[in-house]
Amino acid sequence: MSDDITMNRVETIVGSRHGLHARPAARVVEFCRGLDHAVTIGREGGPQINPKSLAMLLALDANFGESLVVESADPETAARLAELIAGELDRDEGVEGSDS
Amino acid sequence: MTFTGLGVGSSAAIGPAVWMPPPLPDPSEAPSSLTPAEELERANLALTDVAAELAQRASRADITGADVLLAQSLMARDPVIIEGVQEATARGLTAQRAVHEAFASIVSLLSALGGTQGARAADFADVSRRVVARIQGLPVPGVPERDEPFVLIAHDLAPADTALLPEGRVLAFVTVEGSPTSHTAILARAKGVPCVVACDAVVDVAEGELVLVDAAAGVVARVGEDIDEEAAARLLARRAARREAVSGPGRLADGTAVPLYANIGSLEDANRAREAGAEGVGLLRTEFLYIGASSAPTVDQQAAEYAEIFARFPEQVVTARTLDSGADKPLSFLNLGPEENPALGVRGMRVGKTNLQVLDDQLDAIGRVTAESSARVRVMAPMVADAEEAAWFVERARAHGAAEAGVMVEVPACALAADAVIDVVDFVSIGTNDLTQYTMAADRQHGGVAQYQDPWHPSVLRLIAMVGEAGTRAGKPVGVCGEAAAEPLLAVVLVGIGVTSLSMTPAALADVRGELARWDLAGARALAAAVMTARGAKEARGIATERAPELRVAP
Structure with missing residues (x-):
């Protein structure tokens, strides 16, 4: 990311009980691949990674309740990804009782 | 003619033979004769194809x-992978190597x-592996994909081959090599499917031929050629009937009770254990509460999870093992760090001793639920070294409300001090996998010394016998909850050396229950005595197989 673009930073907390692993991570990747703007994610003060990469997201090893920082030149993109991560991504939509 | 090998289990199945394709060697580092751009295109094409194929298969697979x-x-389209491939092809490597x-x-x-x-x-x-095979136009290595269930035949299977095994698709396993303790046999037992190993003549069976796999007899036969269809169907029915004939609690033919418990690690396992007729839980692995957690779960959270599992086993024994972690099975929040020799390091209860709050919270949660639960809750610590540590743990567990507290015997030092250990606990449970690893000085994770990881070894059995004798003298229960308990004939030997209960993967219960019913205590003792004279694990197994027919009281 070039420094002359104003980056929008949004803090978020991992809302998936099993962390950003397995299914929640895959959902984040799918969501990010559909975005028009570049976006990164990481820990406060740590390296920012490309959330379109499942490998990097898994290596980030973000657990339930951890705070993360989302950055994008586009404010809405940053806000939407932050909201997604704060949600319960390991819960099935429409299928009950198999979130473990 | 038929093909004979060593049978694992007592069931039988019929299905089309499917051969496991041989593993591909790692692609060569030799420079490519094509341009980097051409190699990059070959790689990208294969990556895209594989990604599309996987997405397409996902659309028709069941949810899990x-x-x-x-x-x-998504992995096949991962930008980091694509960058890596670009960089490697730019260095002049072939697409497959990149x-x-x-x-x-x-x-x-x-x-x-x-x-x-x-x-x-x-x-x-x-x-x-899929992409590399695709680039070279070779069949994809790994377990073959078929729409219909099949009999998997392989030279040998490694854990990596079977990690992605489709649930319910493999009717039986047959391997040319391997032994009853090899990975394939353990997997077959866990899944409850028939298996024949060390069946070298099976190389003559062609892809797609309908075969009968009879684990009880250790035989593979081509249906329609070696055995007619009707006879095969009759045999299948007979095997199924024999498994169903023995049900209820585990006992020997003379009525000696040998409670058969299940090893479980989740609520799902608990349900499976009940279906398989387990008489309780001999090992509840509690790691499921911690995996993926950045901080330890609270006492309330833990108590709620335990209560739900305990409630599945009213009036029955449920044995919760406290957190079993270490550098070889790390949990993120404990920050254990890498170790030179993880199996010999801060592992099992040693982790609890250095993270007292984690251990106390867990004992607190279990203790709290124990009083209210309809189950007979017991708690035990893994990897305890001696009676001093055992006493330390038992006192701590009781202070937190444990009704019954015990330890796992996995360290030879603990087995050698059996009398002193038994004296301070309510019960012990022998973890034969670790006990074997430590007795034989062979790392369980190290494939090169896998042949030492055999609980039939007379030295391992002698240690177990010391614990069995100490338990008998003190009148306290001695269980086994390792792989050994799931092997029917070895289970008989264990009973013969003083083991009072056996705990195993739910799928193995039927076979062990069936085998125990064919023995009386005198026979089990005679078998154990004979096995103890062996000079090694292989000979021990041979003696048991040879003597079993005459020592059994029922055929």
Whole structure:
């Protein structure tokens, strides 16, 4: 990311009980691949990674309740990804009782 | 003619033979004769094809399988992989070598993290193999994909081959090599499917031929050629009937009760254990509460999870093992760090001793639920070294409300001090996998010394016998909850050396229950005595197989 673009930073907390692993991570990747703007994610003060990469997201090893920082030149993109991560991504939509 | 080998289990199955394709060698590092751009295109084409194929298969798989396939499809399109391939082809490598290297770096990164990431590393490795095979126009290595269930025949199977085995698709396993303790046999027992190993003549069976696999007799036969269809169907029915004939609690033919418990690690396992007729839980692995957690779960959270599992076993024994972690099975919040010799390091209860709050919270949660639960809750610590440590743990557990507290005997030092250990506990449970690893000085994780990891070894059995004798003298229960308990004939030997209960994967209960019913206590003791004279594990197994027919009281 070039420094002359104003980056929008949004803090978020991992809302998936099993962390950003397995299914929640895959959902984040799918969501990010559909975005028009570049976006990164990481820990406060740590390296920012490309959330379109499942490998990097898994290596980030973000657990339930951890705070993360989302950055994008586009404010809405940053806000939407932050909201997604704060949600319960390991819960099935429409299928009950198999979130473990 | 038929093909004979060593049978694992007592069931039988019929299905089409499917051969496991041979593993591909790692692609060569030799420079390509094509241009980097041409190699990059070959790689990208294969990556796109494999991604599309995986996504397409995900759309018709059941829910659990679909998740993995979809994630794998994302792996084939991962920007970091694509960058890695670009960089490697630019260095003049072939497309297949570039893909291999790009995936290998991710696989080692994730493996190093362990836990759930370690499992995802296997998924990345699998995608890598698919793409590399696709580039070279070779069949995809790994377990073959078929729409219909099949009999899997292989030279030998490694854990990596079977990590992604489709649930319910494999009717039986047959391997040319291997032994009853090899990975394939353990897997077959866990899944409850028939298996024949060390069946070298099976190489004559062709792909697609209908075969009968009879684990009870250790025989593979081609249906329509070696055995007619009707006879095969009759045999299948007879095997099924014999398994069903023995039900209810575990006991010997003379009425000696040998409670058969289940090893479980989740609520799902608990349900499976009940279906398989387990008389309780001999080992509840509590790691499921911690895996993937960045901080230890609270006492309330833990208590709620325990209560739910305990409630599945009213009036029955449920044995919760406190957190069993270490550098070889790390949990992120404990920050254990790497160790030179993880199996000999801060592991099992040693972790609890250095993270007292984690241990106390867990004992507190279990203790709190114990009083209210309809189950007979017991708690035990893993990897205890001697009676001093055992006493330390038992006192602590009782102070937190444990009704019955015990320890696992996995360290030879603990077995050698059996009388002193038994004296301070309510019960012991022998973990034969670790006891074997430590007795034989052979790392369980090290494939090169896998042949030492055999609980039939008379030295391992002698240690177990010391614990059995101490238990008998004190009138306290001695259980076994390792792999050994799931092997029917070895289970008989264990009973013969003073083991009072056996705990195993739910799928193995039927076979063990059936085998125990064919013995009386005198016979089990005679078998154990004969086995103890062996000079090694292989000879011990041979003696048991040879003497069993005459010592059994029922055929």
